[in-house]
Amino acid sequence: MSSILVVGVFGTDGKLSTTAQTIFTSKFQDNKFLKNNSWVGTDRSVELSLLNVDDVFETSFTLRNTIEKIVFVGVAQKEKKPTENSSVFELSSQYSQQAVADRHEFVTLNQSIRNQVTTLVESIKKDKKDEKFVIYFDDFNGHSQAVAEGAALATWKFDLDFDKFLAPIFGRDGLLLNSFKALPSATENDQKQFKTGIITGSSQLFSRYILELPANYCTPIKYCDLLKLKIEKYSLFVSQEFLSAKSKINVYDEEWAKSKGMGSFLSVTAGTSAPARVLEVVYTNNSQKKADEYDLAILGKGITFDSGGISLKPGEGMKEMKGDCGGSSAAFGAAVAALELELPLNIITVAMLCENMPGPDATKPGDVVIAMNGKTIEVDNTDAEGRLILADGLCYLSEKQPEVLLDMATLTGAVIIALSHVTAAVYTNSHELFAGLEKASYQTNDYLWRMPIFRDEYLGQMKSDVSDYNNIGGRPGGSCTAATFLSEFVDFSKVKKWAHLDIAAVTHTKAGYTGRPTRAIVEYMQQLSK
Numbered sequence: 001m002s003s004i005l006v007v008g009v010f011g012t013d014g015k016l017s018t019t020a021q022t023i024f025t026s027k028f029q030d031n032k033f034l035k036n037n038s039w040v041g042t043d044r045s046v047e048l049s050l051l052n053v054d055d056v057f058e059t060s061f062t063l064r065n066t067i068e069k070i071v072f073v074g075v076a077q078k079e080k081k082p083t084e085n086s087s088v089f090e091l092s093s094q095y096s097q098q099a100v101a102d103r104h105e106f107v108t109l110n111q112s113i114r115n116q117v118t119t120l121v122e123s124i125k126k127d128k129k130d131e132k133f134v135i136y137f138d139d140f141n142g143h144s145q146a147v148a149e150g151a152a153l154a155t156w157k158f159d160l161d162f163d164k165f166l167a168p169i170f171g172r173d174g175l176l177l178n179s180f181k182a183l184p185s186a187t188e189n190d191q192k193q194f195k196t197g198i199i200t201g202s203s204q205l206f207s208r209y210i211l212e213l214p215a216n217y218c219t220p221i222k223y224c225d226l227l228k229l230k231i232e233k234y235s236l237f238v239s240q241e242f243l244s245a246k247s248k249i250n251v252y253d254e255e256w257a258k259s260k261g262m263g264s265f266l267s268v269t270a271g272t273s274a275p276a277r278v279l280e281v282v283y284t285n286n287s288q289k290k291a292d293e294y295d296l297a298i299l300g301k302g303i304t305f306d307s308g309g310i311s312l313k314p315g316e317g318m319k320e321m322k323g324d325c326g327g328s329s330a331a332f333g334a335a336v337a338a339l340e341l342e343l344p345l346n347i348i349t350v351a352m353l354c355e356n357m358p359g360p361d362a363t364k365p366g367d368v369v370i371a372m373n374g375k376t377i378e379v380d381n382t383d384a385e386g387r388l389i390l391a392d393g394l395c396y397l398s399e400k401q402p403e404v405l406l407d408m409a410t411l412t413g414a415v416i417i418a419l420s421h422v423t424a425a426v427y428t429n430s431h432e433l434f435a436g437l438e439k440a441s442y443q444t445n446d447y448l449w450r451m452p453i454f455r456d457e458y459l460g461q462m463k464s465d466v467s468d469y470n471n472i473g474g475r476p477g478g479s480c481t482a483a484t485f486l487s488e489f490v491d492f493s494k495v496k497k498w499a500h501l502d503i504a505a506v507t508h509t510k511a512g513y514t515g516r517p518t519r520a521i522v523e524y525m526q527q528l529s530k
């Protein structure tokens with residue numbers, strides 16, 4: 001089995017990372033190889049096959065006799081690491097030019113490392129084909145998490161068969177577990193960051209996988225099977241004991257939803273023969289709280305295929321609507337990561353899973369449905385179905401009285417018009433919650449940007465003659481009206497902090513499905529756990 005060493009090189013003069021400086025002999029560091037390469041920018045990597053071990057490695061370097069190849073990776077010019085209180089994380093309302101510049105630099109460096117490592121690992125994989133190999137990674141001056149994320153993201157290989165997709169990545173003999181390693185000489189903190197990066201990177205991959213699956217391979221029932229398989233058989237790093245003690249998967253059927261009064265949710269699934277499900281993952285690992293007291297509840301939109309229903313979408317591009325479950329896939333990706341990281345939190349994650357189809361029993365434009373909180377909704381357009389399923393989900397999770405309630409959905413096309421594919425939109429009643437999400441978003445390069453809720457004004461666009469609300473509010477501010485509608489189904493006497501993330505623009509970009517903003521949510525969870 002071959003071993004490869006990946007080392008970070010910074011700046012124009014080929015400066016090795018601090019850790020790498022202790023590995024290589026000064027004779028090697030002084031030679032013209034490093035000095036003669038221009039390392040500025042973010043697209044340079046150079047391979048070096050070993051000549052004489054004694055010329056290259058210090059005798060104290062543990063792996064000196066097993067490394068067969070070294071790859072030097074040039075990353076952005078400057079190394080910058082913001083502290084907790086640095087201006088990098090000032091709120092968006094308090095921008096200074098310096099804060100923007102600092103933030104840009106930090107973001108650029110992490111992103112640069114992640115992209116470089118992804119490209120590198122992809123090419124090694126291609127080169128090695130089925131041959132086994134181990135890659136040891138330098139810490140890139142304290143950026144081990146970004147390094148590991150880049151490596152994890154490179155393991156992507158789609159397969160229609162759940163097991164065949166999951167096993168090579170997450171299985172005991174998988175690529176991820178056995179092939180990527182931090183240097184044995186890395187600090188304890190860097191080892192920990194590396195492990196975190198493997199988890200967060202692979203959680204994004206899992207989210208993306210759900211989106212890529214064709215709708216006939218990812219019906220609500222099959223979706224539940226996939227999540228069970230991932231958690232029960234392919235959770236990274238955690239023991240079976242931990243899993244069975246701390247996590248529980250509940251799958252609820254339509255009868256259960258009916259008994260809860262989820263008329264809004266059930267109206268969406270009426271036009272399909274594929275049974276709907278409500279999928280719930282309960283994770284309890286906060287010893288300071290009772291099992292039913294939640295630090296965080298996350299709700300995800302899980303439309304496994306959206307034809308638009310009777311308000312049918314145009315045929316062109318409709319196949320992309322297999323990915324209308326991006327809110328739920330990001331939610332579960334993050335939930336799985338919380339478990340794998342053993343975060344000391346209690347988290348309940350729920351997805352409303354169904355198809356939106358125009359079958360004989362489908363909801364018709366003008367029909368009125370009743371949500372779990374008794375509010376009536378006129379379904380003016382059956383293609384605005386995401387808010388209908390989330391309305392009941394928000395009522396359901398409000399009853400759990402979580403400290404923070406997040407919902408995520410590929411909700412509107414309007415958000416793409418507003419923000420392009422750069423950032424997801426956040427709507428929230430809490431400055432504090434937004435500050436946390438914003439910080440998490442910058443740390444992960446997975447952007448979240450705050451948008452407004454003006455209740456009376458936006459609801460004014462959603463008036464109905466026959467019910468409390470119309471489910472659409474016209475073209476102006478389409479993402480804002482949808483968010484305001486959702487806020488009507490959060491019980492603010494039970495939930496103090498709520499945020500809705502409209503993620504349609506980032507889940508699916510020109511490059512394809514992304515699995516965003518999974519890493520940002522995991523980062524937010526890590527903040528919560530501190």
Ligand SMILES: [Zn+2]
Nearest residue numbers: 306383384385
């Ligand atoms: Zn729709």
